[in-house]
Amino acid sequence: MPPRSPYDNLVHPRTVKKPVPQVEAEKDVVVEDPSTGFVGAVVRCEKDVVHLEDRFGKVRGYPLGPGFWVDGRPVVLVRPKHAAPSGGPLRSASGSLYVQNARARVARAGRIYVEGKHDAELVEKVWGHDLRIEGVVVEPLHGVDDLPAIVKEFRPTQGRRLGVLVDHLVKGSKESRIAEQITGAHSLVVGHPFIDIWQAVKPQVVGIAAWPAVPKGEDWKTGVCRRLGWEDDTGYVWAQRILTRVSSFTDLEPALLGRVEELIDFVTTD
Numbered sequence: 001m002p003p004r005s006p007y008d009n010l011v012h013p014r015t016v017k018k019p020v021p022q023v024e025a026e027k028d029v030v031v032e033d034p035s036t037g038f039v040g041a042v043v044r045c046e047k048d049v050v051h052l053e054d055r056f057g058k059v060r061g062y063p064l065g066p067g068f069w070v071d072g073r074p075v076v077l078v079r080p081k082h083a084a085p086s087g088g089p090l091r092s093a094s095g096s097l098y099v100q101n102a103r104a105r106v107a108r109a110g111r112i113y114v115e116g117k118h119d120a121e122l123v124e125k126v127w128g129h130d131l132r133i134e135g136v137v138v139e140p141l142h143g144v145d146d147l148p149a150i151v152k153e154f155r156p157t158q159g160r161r162l163g164v165l166v167d168h169l170v171k172g173s174k175e176s177r178i179a180e181q182i183t184g185a186h187s188l189v190v191g192h193p194f195i196d197i198w199q200a201v202k203p204q205v206v207g208i209a210a211w212p213a214v215p216k217g218e219d220w221k222t223g224v225c226r227r228l229g230w231e232d233d234t235g236y237v238w239a240q241r242i243l244t245r246v247s248s249f250t251d252l253e254p255a256l257l258g259r260v261e262e263l264i265d266f267v268t269t270d
Contacts, residue, residue, distance in 0.1 A: 020066060023075040025050040031077065032069040033062065036207050045079055046091055047098065049247050060205070061093070061248030092129040093248040094261075099133055108135045109160040110267035113150065115141050115167045118238050119197045123165075123260060126249055134268050144175050147182055147189070156186035163263035166191040188266045190259045195220050198242055200256040205245050 023029065025045040031052055032039045038060055040052030045064070053059045062068075066076045090098035114120050120140045124131070131138060141147070144166055156162040164182070169175050169191020179189035194200050195214075198221065203210050214223030221234040230237050249257055 020074050020076050022078045023070050024080040025077045026080050034069055061250050063247045094127045094130050095249050096130050107137050112138045112163045112263050113141050114165045147178055151182050161267045162187040163267045164189040168195050192256045192259050200253050205251045206242050
C-alpha cells in the first residue's frame with residue numbers, strides 16, 4: 001500500500017456544493033423567476049409573500065424562499081430583517097390589511113360552500129387570513145344538486161347566513177335554476193364563468209399562454225392535462241403545478257375575486 005500523501009484530502013472545487021445565498025427582499029431589488037422568465041423589482045414584501053413589478057407595470061406575488069435569481073445567480077429570497085415592508089401597511093394574500101398576532105375568531109353560524117375540494121383549497125390559500133379574522137368556515141359541496149337539501153337542513157336566517165360559490169354559472173343552465181330557487185334574504189348563490197376553478201388562475205402564473213379548449217363531453221381537467229402534456233393525475237397537477245404557484249390575489253382572474261369578496265361580505269353582515 002503506497003504511503004499517504006498530504007494531498008490525498010484535497011477536494012476538487014467542482015465537488016464542493018456551495019450553499020445558495022440568501023438575499024433580503026428589499027424594495028427595488030430586481031428578481032427573476034427562472035421558471036416563467038418573469039423579471040421584476042420588489043415593490044413590497046409581506047409576511048410570506050414578495051411582490052414584483054416588471055417594466056410594464058404588471059405586479060405578481062411569489063412565496064418567499066428558493067427558486068429565484070438575482071444578478072444572474074440563484075438565491076433564496078427572505079424577508080428583510082429590519083423595518084416593516086415599505087409601501088404601506090402589511091397586506092394579506094387577498095390584498096386586505098394583515099392583522100398581526102390576531103387569534104382566529106370563533107366560527108360564525110354562517111357558512112360559505114364552494115363546489116369542490118380544489119375550490120376550497122384556493123379560497124383558503126388566498127383568503128384564509130380574512131376568513132379566520134371574520135370567523136367564516138368554508139366547506140366543499142359534492143355537487144350543485146345537493147344545494148336544496150343543504151339549504152333545507154341549514155335553515156339560513158339573520159345572523160346565520162349561507163353563501164355558495166358555483167362553477168360555470170351561466171344563464172339558463174340547471175345550476176342557474178337551482179341558484180334562483182335558493183337565493184333569498186339570508187342565502188346567496190353566486191357563480192364565476194370558468195368551467196373549473198383551475199381556469200380562475202391566470203395562465204401565465206402556471207407558465208402557459210392560455211388554458212386549452214376542451215370539447216364538450218370530455219372531462220375538462222383530463223383534457224387540459226392531455227393537451228398540455230401534464231401528468232394524468234389531476235390531483236397532483238392541481239397541487240404541484242397550479243396551487244403551489246398561487247401566492248396572492250394578483251394571480252387570480254378578477255371574475256373570481258369579486259365573487260368571493262361578495263360572499264364574505266354577505267355572510268359577515270349581521
